[in-house]
Amino acid sequence: MKKIIFTGKGGVGKTTIASTLAKLLARDGRRVLVIDCDPSMNLAMGLGVPLSEIRPLADAKKAIGERL
Ligand SMILES: Nc1ncnc2c1ncn2[C@@H]1O[C@H](COP(=O)(O)OP(=O)(O)OP(=O)(O)O)[C@@H](O)[C@H]1O
Ligand SMILES: [Mg+2]
Structure with a gap:
């Protein structure tokens, strides 16, 4: 996995x-x-995701806490 x-x-x-x-x-597969x-x-x-579909990760604080 490459990270940038x-x-x-x-x-x-x-x-x-x-x-x-x-x-x-992504276009290259x-x-x-x-x-x-x-x-x-x-x-x-910038990626074309409609504003209404954007969910800040901070909104998932409980789920993140459970998984860490
Ligand atoms: N290579 C480029 N040539 C001309 N304009 C550009 C270029 N790259 C980005 N811009 C324009 O410069 C502005 C700032 O770009 P961008 O939002 O990608 O910067 P950023 O570093 O993410 O800014 P921020 O620190 O505020 O998040 C935008 O209006 C974008 O369209
Ligand atoms: Mg930016």
């Missing part, structure tokens, strides 16, 4: 590059897991 982390100062294109790379890898750690998240929207 995008970090850096604000507005330099992290989300744009992450979403584009994820789409290209790779299994891709994308995690947005930005409290002001917009990566899912």
Whole structure:
């Protein structure tokens, strides 16, 4: 499994590059897991996920606690 982390100062294109790379890898048949750690998240929207379907991981706090 390869892991790629995008970090850096604000507005330099992290989300744009992450979403584009994820789409290209998935298009090539790779299994891709994308995690947005930005409290002001917009990566899912960059991937084309409708706003109504976006569920912040923090909403699953109880389930996460049970599994850790
Ligand atoms: N290579 C590029 N050329 C021109 N504009 C770009 C490029 N990459 C990103 N942008 C634009 O720059 C802006 C910021 O990009 P993006 O949101 O991807 O940055 P970010 O690093 O994720 O920002 P933040 O730190 O706020 O999360 C967006 O409007 C995006 O469309
Ligand atoms: Mg961003």
